[in-house]
Amino acid sequence: MSNSILLAPGPVQLHPEVQKILSMPMIHHRTPEFDGILKSVLQKLKYLFQTEQPVLMQSSTGSGGMESLLINVMNPGDKILCIVSGKFGERWADMAEHFGGNVHRLNVSWGESVSVDAVTDFLKNNPDTAIVMTQACETSTATAHDIQKLAAIVSQTPALFLVDAITALGAYPLPMDEWKIDGLVAGSQKAVMLPTGMSFISYSARAWKKVETCKSQRFYFDVRKEFAANKKGETYFSSNVPLIRALDFVLTRIQEIGIDRHFQQLHRRQQYTLAMAKYLQLEIYSKSPSRSVTALKVPVGMDGTALREHLEKKYELTVMGGQDQLKGLILRLGHMGYITDQHLHQTTERLAKGLIDFKIALNLEKVLQQSEIWLKENPPL
């Protein structure tokens, strides 16, 4: 158990202090102790989102957060441009359609980032577009889109720009206010470094105007209720006490480290992984690799699903495979959560051993040397 390594793109390894906090005796959410924690967390979430706007918490998975972010600002019939570059883009577009959106899918080849020009053209030809929505990082392909450029374009139009940053927020810069992002959603089990169970959303001032007026049906996910409760120092529904308590630790830690340095630490893990891929003779799948997760191509002819299961069973290394059209073809390694240099090095070792078991000619000793040298030459930030 203690020997196992979890490097999925969520859920992530927990900081030992988070594990300790999760095991604390329960307290009620209507107590002075919890009041203090909630106040602290709501303030510090703004630092994480890099916004002056309120950040709201919900008990749900990331998909619940995606639904909430969308339905609070959409009217049935709204023209919506959905950037679809993988499984989660598909899910969000399906959602928008389900709730009555007039959905236009901008399909992007898996592993590629969306063409900014294509979005610009669409908005020129469709000035009545109400919403543009995209993943910051499409988790299924480990691909990042250029959110800064997209936001710059969309913010010049009446359309709202909604970003699913579930596998991105807290992992690399997405300064909401500075870039003029209108809606941003994060998930607890990713760069927020907690277990699954909460989502976090924030809206720009112009998005809030639509929140107040839009006609969509919403009760559990009605952010107006939650915001009103937060102003009174409460959550509207029962508070997720253990996660919010642990969140206070995580956010305090990120503030102490400084968000830029925190981002650099994750970036270093990505850089290590890209270097490691070379030592292991594995190609990078994405043409626009995300800093939060890396997809490595499984060597041609190898059964990636079998490799993944082998790594899990023999080496206690949990990484993710591909989904849908990428099933068996890639391995995805997350860079979020509690990851030490020892975890990085051991991941390389276990991956190398697994590949050798699958008849790939690798010099294990040399790979390990290369890993050690990299970690020495690029010390922790």
Added chain:
Amino acid sequence: MSNSILLAPGPVQLHPEVQKILSMPMIHHRTPEFDGILKSVLQKLKYLFQTEQPVLMQSSTGSGGMESLLINVMNPGDKILCIVSGKFGERWADMAEHFGGNVHRLNVSWGESVSVDAVTDFLKNNPDTAIVMTQACETSTATAHDIQKLAAIVSQTPALFLVDAITALGAYPLPMDEWKIDGLVAGSQKAVMLPTGMSFISYSARAWKKVETCKSQRFYFDVRKEFAANKKGETYFSSNVPLIRALDFVLTRIQEIGIDRHFQQLHRRQQYTLAMAKYLQLEIYSKSPSRSVTALKVPVGMDGTALREHLEKKYELTVMGGQDQLKGLILRLGHMGYITDQHLHQTTERLAKGLIDFKIALNLEKVLQQSEIWLKENPPL
């Protein structure tokens, strides 16, 4: 910290083993280890719900579960009879209205259980009623409704009978199949003895028919997706790993104890609390006291909110006050979760001391003797 007692009607005190499980290292939900846990939990939930039907899990608070239970079987325009006997009845009726239901509120005085005759009459006069919904226990007033009788009546009509059993399921008998309940929702932080963050729902066979056909908008809360995923041994959205892992422990424990004996253990806590109320010269608020939570009337003229805060600050005893029209007038003591005889006795002691601080003439020594005698004469089951 270790001296504090939490006896709210949720969240509840956690079993020490649950606390330990919550602090375990994260595992991914797509691993053989988690597959085994999920399978076990989905099976054992049926034992808790006393049903042969599938029981589905969602990452949400109880209110999210109430929304899900409702919208998966309601069509806009459906005639719905909502039994409203407190804050949560009001919330559910508001929800039904929000999602387009033709809502008829059967208002019941707070603290009273609904008249079965009134429901019978309504159904006679409104044979087109599609849904009847009620709390099993209205948490805000600690009042139980006669679910068995209500189910017997509603099941003879085409209407579906939905029961919010968030402060009831796992605390006292609500055999879903035997009583012919069509929909049942439970929450993690109540008699399921976990932190807040999950809800559990189940439908009768005739309710499932409507799930398949009803026209309501639903994505995150679409139980068809979750049920299909469960059949493949997965959850549709990211699994709430720590809570599901702890749930396996809780359900295994209840099975080992036996659900009837488990219910008796909770019943004994209620009986103790009713006896204690006498020793403390406090009246019971509800005319139909629930076995999951007891509401005690604050002595006339005393500020209940101040008393509650005093108990919290001076004696580290968390109990709940009243809400809305009952604010300051009652104290609510929960009987769910991990509660030892020592907790019961110390609760009596702290309550007595608090009341004495508020100038109530009580003989502390005598009260403690009475408590000890009760616990001795009624040993744990």
